[in-house]
Amino acid sequence: MIIRFNYADRNLNGINKTTLKEMVRTVFSQEKIQCSTINYIFCSDEYLLQINRLALNHDYYTDIITFPLSSKGQPVEAEIYISIDRVKENAITHNTSFKQEIARVIAHGALHLCGYKDKTKKDIELMREKEGVYIKNV
Numbered sequence: 001m002i003i004r005f006n007y008a009d010r011n012l013n014g015i016n017k018t019t020l021k022e023m024v025r026t027v028f029s030q031e032k033i034q035c036s037t038i039n040y041i042f043c044s045d046e047y048l049l050q051i052n053r054l055a056l057n058h059d060y061y062t063d064i065i066t067f068p069l070s071s072k073g074q075p076v077e078a079e080i081y082i083s084i085d086r087v088k089e090n091a092i093t094h095n096t097s098f099k100q101e102i103a104r105v106i107a108h109g110a111l112h113l114c115g116y117k118d119k120t121k122k123d124i125e126l127m128r129e130k131e132g133v134y135i136k137n138v
Contacts, residue, residue, distance in 0.1 A: 001025055001035045008043035010084035015099060019138055023103060024110050027134050028076070031114040036075035038113070040106065045085040063087055064105050066112045080109040103138040107131045 003021045005012060028035040045061050052058045052065060063086040070077040082105055091101035108118075111130050117123040 001028065002037040004037070004039045006039055006041045008041050008047050008081075010042050010044050010047075012042050012084065012102070015102060020103060020106055023107060023134055023138055027107060027110040027114065030134075031111075033114045034075040035113070036070065036077045038076070038110070039079045040109070041079060041081045042084050043081055045083050048081050048083040048086070051081055061086055063090055064109050066109045068113060076113050078109075078113050080106075082106070082109070099138070100135060103135040104131050107134040110134075 003024050005017055005021075024038065048065060049059075049061055052060065052062055055067075056065070061083070063083050065081045067079045067081075068076065069079065082102075084102075087101050087105055088098055090105075091098045094101065108127065108131055111127060111134075112118075116127050116130060118127045
């Protein structure tokens, strides 16, 4: 499984990237989903807003957008865009550390690729529970 951290216009500084990549590997292993390659791209709010507008026709800020690139039944290939600006703001809002919030968002994207949703209250509760399981050792 190849997990890459790429940087559009923001860097991921002061964080153990190896630990985060191991967490992603654990998600796919525990969820029994085959994964080939995930490219995480870290960026600014404005960068991700443009992607949200152009790709999804949404005109609002978000912390993460996940793009599955593989066909159903094939090992997962994906690009996941994460706004460092939004993650920093969410960490303050939720009274947690940047380290914990970036781990949560990275796990969140991986869980989407494993089939978890976050549209209904029940889906959100399950997603948060799963995120908590995977980020506890980060």
